[in-house]
Amino acid sequence: MTCKACTGQIGLAADWRPHSRLRAPGSAGTAGYAASPNQKLYACSDCGTVLLKGRNTGWSLALKTA
Numbered sequence: 001m002t003c004k005a006c007t008g009q010i011g012l013a014a015d016w017r018p019h020s021r022l023r024a025p026g027s028a029g030t031a032g033y034a035a036s037p038n039q040k041l042y043a044c045s046d047c048g049t050v051l052l053k054g055r056n057t058g059w060s061l062a063l064k065t066a
């Protein structure tokens with residue numbers, strides 16, 4: 001289940017900072033999720049949700065690659 005902090009992060013613009021429970025970009029837990037070179041993956045240490053931050057697209061829910 002996605003925690004409240006992650007739910008609130010989704011849809012924000014890219015210049016918003018990651019919430020405090022998000023680990024450093026690309027940490028363990030983000031393996032298997034798709035990101036392009038100008039996007040970063042953040043795993044939440046509370047709920048395990050992986051969020052994607054794109055420079056132009058802002059924050060969204062990351063998608064698993066197959």
Ligand SMILES: [Zn+2]
Binds near residue numbers: 046
């Ligand atoms: Zn979370």
